Amino acid sequence: MAAVATSSTDLPVIDISSPSPETARDILDAASTFGFVFVKNHDIGVPPADIQAMFDLSRTFFQSPTEVKATCSINSSTSGKNRGWLSMHTETLDPAHQQRGDFKEAFNIGEFSSGKANQPLPAPLVEGEYRISQFIDQCHDLCNKIMDLFAAGLEIPSAEGGDKWFSDRHDKTKGPSGSILRLLYYPSVPSPPEQTDIRAGAHSDYGSVTLLFQLPSQPGLEILTTSNEWAPVPVNPTSDPNPPILVNIGDALSYWTNGLLRSTVHRVIFPQPEEGKSSEDRYSIAYFCHPLDEARLVPVPSEKVKGFHSAEGENQKRKVGYGGGTGDADEAITARDHLNRRLAATYDLSDVKAE
Numbered sequence: 001m002a003a004v005a006t007s008s009t010d011l012p013v014i015d016i017s018s019p020s021p022e023t024a025r026d027i028l029d030a031a032s033t034f035g036f037v038f039v040k041n042h043d044i045g046v047p048p049a050d051i052q053a054m055f056d057l058s059r060t061f062f063q064s065p066t067e068v069k070a071t072c073s074i075n076s077s078t079s080g081k082n083r084g085w086l087s088m089h090t091e092t093l094d095p096a097h098q099q100r101g102d103f104k105e106a107f108n109i110g111e112f113s114s115g116k117a118n119q120p121l122p123a124p125l126v127e128g129e130y131r132i133s134q135f136i137d138q139c140h141d142l143c144n145k146i147m148d149l150f151a152a153g154l155e156i157p158s159a160e161g162g163d164k165w166f167s168d169r170h171d172k173t174k175g176p177s178g179s180i181l182r183l184l185y186y187p188s189v190p191s192p193p194e195q196t197d198i199r200a201g202a203h204s205d206y207g208s209v210t211l212l213f214q215l216p217s218q219p220g221l222e223i224l225t226t227s228n229e230w231a232p233v234p235v236n237p238t239s240d241p242n243p244p245i246l247v248n249i250g251d252a253l254s255y256w257t258n259g260l261l262r263s264t265v266h267r268v269i270f271p272q273p274e275e276g277k278s279s280e281d282r283y284s285i286a287y288f289c290h291p292l293d294e295a296r297l298v299p300v301p302s303e304k305v306k307g308f309h310s311a312e313g314e315n316q317k318r319k320v321g322y323g324g325g326t327g328d329a330d331e332a333i334t335a336r337d338h339l340n341r342r343l344a345a346t347y348d349l350s351d352v353k354a355e
């Protein structure tokens with residue numbers, strides 16, 4: 001197991017509002033070095049007021065009675081796969097090291113059609129349905145913008161799809177994907193939990209990129225560094241009252257780039273409670289951007305990816321979360337199969353029928 005966190009990492013904060021070849025190089029660098037990077041939230045289409053509105057909706061939902069939340073349980077036959085409310089301990093992100101499931105609740109919202117959810121929403125979220133739909137679109141567009149920069153940085157030839165190589169495979173008009181907007185709530189706990197208890201166990205994300213929204217004074221996210229140490233990620237590394245948006249690489253981008261883009265392992269820990277005080281609640285929001293279901297996770301046409309693969313050698317594959325496929329034909333799974341595999345390992349949904 002990795003050592004306890006010592007110092008916080010200085011993740012780069014990058015301004016992508018007027019993209020240039022330098023921006024592409026910088027963000028690619030950050031994503032391949034850390035797997036996590038902040039992007040400045042200026043003119044990039046996710047207005048701070050909309051983020052705040054999502055947090056308000058989220059708080060109203062999680063503070064509502066259990067019966068209300070349970071109407072849209074992830075276990076119900078109407079919610080659909082990987083959608084709906086997860087009660088405490090339903091998900092165990094690191095089954096090898098946890099005795100109990102994650103100390104969190106979550107609500108997973110899948111793709112919308114024409115501004116309408118494709119799953120039942122509980123009353124407190126129905127009121128915000130249109131807002132949620134817009135927020136998902138804003139997040140998805142930002143993810144595509146970020147992936148266009150990765151493609152530019154990887155110098156994918158235009159004859160092969162160029163800067164749009166990734167975003168073409170995330171084009172919602174071409175088919176469904178496993179993309180999820182997830183509201184997260186980590187309630188404070190009255191007594192110190194057991195050693196193996198954790199708010200969110202160590203894991204890498206399954207999709208292409210994740211956008212993570214955090215609130216001031218609610219820390220807890222840590223990333224596993226290349227030296228195998230846990231390092232805290234600040235909620236806002238700048239003095240700007242509107243924090244930059246935290247972006248991290250998921251397994252799909254790692255597969256697509258043979259591990260050049262790093263699907264970094266991370267977790268959420270309980271804060272150290274101050275003397276005489278109970279620990280704080282934590283709310284966060286994640287947008288997990290996934291490739292279209294049918295997209296194959298084969299290496300992208302990039303000399304940089306090829307060079308990276310051969311430079312590291314088959315037996316010294318870079319340690320990434322769960323990505324970093326070899327690119328062999330038999331490993332070229334679809335995004336949907338990859339997602340299903342990962343979900344099966346972490347959910348306790350014994351009463352849910354497989355799709």
Ligand SMILES: O=C(O)CCC(=O)C(=O)O
Binds near residue numbers: 182212284
């Ligand atoms: O709440 C957080 O800060 C992180 C959540 C997370 O990593 C996840 O749900 O995949």
Ligand SMILES: [Fe+2]
Binds near residue numbers: 203
């Ligand atoms: Fe995560």
